[in-house]
Amino acid sequence: MKIMSIAGARPNFIKLAALSRAVDDHNRQNRVDSVHIDHIIVHTGQHYDRKMSRQFFEELDIPKPDINLEAGSSSHAVQTATIMQRFEPVLLEQRPDFLVVVGDVNSTIACSLVAAKIVYPGNSGRTRPVIVHVEAGLRSFDRSMPEEINRFLTDRISDLLFITEQSGRNNLLREGIAEEKIHFAGNVMIDTLQQHLKQTEKSTIGKQLQLNYPYGLVTLHRPSNVDVPAMLESLISCLLDISRRRQLIFPVHPRTLNNLLRFGLHERLEQADNIMLTPPLSYLDFLYLVRHADLMITDSGGIQEETTVLGIPCVTLRENTERPVTVEKGTNYLIGTDPEKIIKTIDLILSGKGKKGSVPEYWDGRAGSRIIATLVQTFQQAQNKVS
Ligand code: UD1
Numbered sequence: 001m002k003i004m005s006i007a008g009a010r011p012n013f014i015k016l017a018a019l020s021r022a023v024d025d026h027n028r029q030n031r032v033d034s035v036h037i038d039h040i041i042v043h044t045g046q047h048y049d050r051k052m053s054r055q056f057f058e059e060l061d062i063p064k065p066d067i068n069l070e071a072g073s074s075s076h077a078v079q080t081a082t083i084m085q086r087f088e089p090v091l092l093e094q095r096p097d098f099l100v101v102v103g104d105v106n107s108t109i110a111c112s113l114v115a116a117k118i119v120y121p122g123n124s125g126r127t128r129p130v131i132v133h134v135e136a137g138l139r140s141f142d143r144s145m146p147e148e149i150n151r152f153l154t155d156r157i158s159d160l161l162f163i164t165e166q167s168g169r170n171n172l173l174r175e176g177i178a179e180e181k182i183h184f185a186g187n188v189m190i191d192t193l194q195q196h197l198k199q200t201e202k203s204t205i206g207k208q209l210q211l212n213y214p215y216g217l218v219t220l221h222r223p224s225n226v227d228v229p230a231m232l233e234s235l236i237s238c239l240l241d242i243s244r245r246r247q248l249i250f251p252v253h254p255r256t257l258n259n260l261l262r263f264g265l266h267e268r269l270e271q272a273d274n275i276m277l278t279p280p281l282s283y284l285d286f287l288y289l290v291r292h293a294d295l296m297i298t299d300s301g302g303i304q305e306e307t308t309v310l311g312i313p314c315v316t317l318r319e320n321t322e323r324p325v326t327v328e329k330g331t332n333y334l335i336g337t338d339p340e341k342i343i344k345t346i347d348l349i350l351s352g353k354g355k356k357g358s359v360p361e362y363w364d365g366r367a368g369s370r371i372i373a374t375l376v377q378t379f380q381q382a383q384n385k386v387s
Contacts, residue, residue: 001035001036001037001038001097001098001375001376001379002037002038002040002094002095002096002097002098003023003037003038003039003040003096003097003098003100003375004039004040004041004042004091004094004096004098004099004129005019005020005039005040005041005042005100005101005102006042006044006099006100006101006102006107006108006111007041007042007043007044007065007102007107008043008044008045008046008047008071008083008105008106008107008108009046009047009052009105009106009107010047010052010053010056010280011103011105011189011300011301011302012102012103012105012107012108013053013056013057013060014056014060014189014192014283014302015102015103015134015135015188015189015192016041016062016102017056017060017062017192017195018188018189018191018195018367018368019100019102019134019188019368019371019372020039020041020062020063021061021191021195021368022191022368022369022371022372023037023039023372025369025372026369026372026373026376034376035376035379035380037372037376039063040066040067040094040096041062041063041064041065041066041067042065042066042067042068042069042087042090042111043065043067043068044068044069044071044083044086044087044107044110044111045068045069045070045071045072046071046072046073046079046083046105046106046107048070048072048073049254049280051279051280051282052254052280055282055283056282056283059282059283059284060192060283067090069082069083069086069087069090070086071083071086071107076106076146079106079110080106080109080110081110083106083107083110083111084110084111084113084114087110087111087114088114088118091111091114091115091118091129092118092120092121095120095129096129097126097129097379098129098131098132098375098379099111099112099115099129099130099131099132100132100134101131101132101133101134101158102133102134102135102188103134103135104135104138104147104148104150104151104154104301104322105147105150106146106150108133108150108154109149109150109153109154112131112133112154112157112158113153115128115129115131116128116131116157126382130159130160130378131157131158131159131160132158132159132160132162132371132375133154133155133158133160133161133162134162134185134188134371135162135163135164135187135188135189136151136154136155136158136161136162136163136168136172136182137155137161137163137167137168137169137170137171137172137182138151138164138165138167138168138171138301138322138323139151139152139167139171139322140318140320140322141320142319142320144224145222145224146223147301147322148322151322152175155172155175155177156175156177158181159181160181160183160374160375160378161177161181161182161183162183162184162185162367162371162374163182163183163184163185164185164186164187164305164323164362164363165187165323165325165360165361166184166325166361167324167325168182169184183370183371183374184362185362185367185370185374186361186362186363186364186366186367186370187305187360187362187363187367188367188368188371189302189306190305190306190309190363190364190365190367191365191366191367191368192283193287193306193309193310194309194364194365195365196283196284196287197287197291199284200284200287200288201288202284203284203285203287203288205281205285205289206288206292209249209276209278211249212247213292214246214247214293214294214295215246215247215248215249215292215293215294215295216242216246216247216248216249216293216294216295216296216297216346217248217249217250217251217289217290217293217295217296217297218239218248218249218250218296218297218298219250219251219253219297219298219299219300219303220235220250220253220256220298220299220317221253221255221256221299221300222299222300222318223255224318225299225317225318225337226253226255226259227255227259229259229263231337232256232259232260232263232265233263233265234337234339235317235337236260236265236268236269237339238339238342238343239269239275239297240268240269240272240275241339241343242297242342242343242346243272243273243274243275244274245346245347245350246274246294246295246346246350247274247275247276248274248275248276248297249275249276249278249289249293250269250275250276250277250278251277251278251279251280251281251286251289252277252278252279252280253280254280287306290306290307290312291310291312293312294312294313294349294350295312295313295315295346295349295350296312296313296314296315297314297315297317297342297346298314298315298317299316299317299318301321301322301323304316304321304326304330304332305323305326305330305363307326307330307331307332308325308326308329308330308331308332308357308359308360308363309330309359309363311356311357312331313331313333313349313354313355314326314330314331314332314333315333315335315342315345315346315349316332316333316334316335317335317336317337317342318334318336318337319334319336319337320334321334325360326360329357329358329359329360330355330358330360331354331355331356331357332355332357333345333349333355
């Protein structure tokens with residue numbers, strides 16, 4: 001049985017780590033009645049800086065990608081088209097039984113779209129791979145987000161959809177996706193988190209940054225927050241304000257750094273006494289910082305989930321979230337970008353009255369093995385039908 005997994009951007013690598021481990025565990029069990037899985041990893045090259053990519057493969061012990069499409073950065077259309085063009089011959093050559101795509105980045109839709117239309121030449125066996133979407137069904141209902149378009153379209157053309165929370169099932173059913181395609185597996189990103197939590201204590205990032213406790217941690221990279229000068233300026237002023245209450249550590253995403261420099265805002269941050277800027281950090285260093293922070297400020301998707309599991313209050317600078325369970329059950333506050341509201345919520349958190357939250361159902365470190373078990377079962381059922 002051959003599975004091909006696609007990884008393109010930073011958050012994909014964290015999810016791929018869990019799947020790759022689950023495949024290894026399956027193969028190691030080596031039961032007589034079970035099939036061996038051949039796992040091919042394709043890196044699209046959407047993220048390419050060492051700090052955004054290779055470092056994650058090394059630290060998370062993900063096998064080196066078998067194929068790198070080296071698509072790089074460009075406009076959405078060019079990036080998506082480049083990945084599609086380079087991926088088609090790879091798919092035709094490798095002919096996997098399953099194509100696994102994760103999350104909501106451009107690589108996710110690009111590769112699933114190629115697979116949906118491919119026809120393997122010859123007339124033996126299946127004519128295209130089963131398309132598997134891991135982290136399906138999430139919806140922000142905000143079509144101005146490129147990720148929302150990617151999520152919606154990928155789900156539409158997927159054959160097996162693995163959801164992380166029950167809201168995913170409701171969204172998919174409402175969109176007319178057949179119930180039998182939907183599987184509640186849990187959250188592969190949390191598999192990786194749990195797997196590496198102990199190792200984070202070996203991180204030397206605290207010493208390197210000469211960290212004083214307590215501190216808050218910041219990440220910003222959504223185009224709606226960082227691509228518009230007035231919005232970015234307002235958020236930076238707000239961070240400066242917050243830094244008078246709490247020291248802030250801010251690992252800066254490349255998109256955000258480019259814009260801070262372009263809009264002349266970088267110096268204001270650099271000169272601030274109580275804000276420390278860093279380059280993008282490795283997984284273990286970042287997780288160490290999340291774990292020991294008493295406040296998270298972010299516009300990321302995945303960090304809303306990680307802070308929920310770690311019980312760290314998270315202020316999300318977005319008007320919507322595709323991960324409502326983090327607000328309903330977890331420690332997430334969906335605040336938007338109004339400085340007054342942000343400061344009010346942060347004051348509440350710093351006064352010790354923040355949400356304590358609880359861990360959502362099935363975020364238990366075993367999502368990857370549930371997914372692989374379902375794929376094996378699907379493969380065996382198809383084989384039985386043929387024979
Ligand atoms: C992408 C994903 C987003 C995810 C984020 C995590 C899409 C539509 N967006 O956004 O969902 O949350 O990754 O990081 O797929 N750049 C570098 N080095 C790199 C990668 C990017 O310098 O290794 C710079 C490029 O100049 C590029 C910019 O960052 O223009 C943005 O990169 P891109 O891949 O287009 O989107 P992200 O903002 O990273």
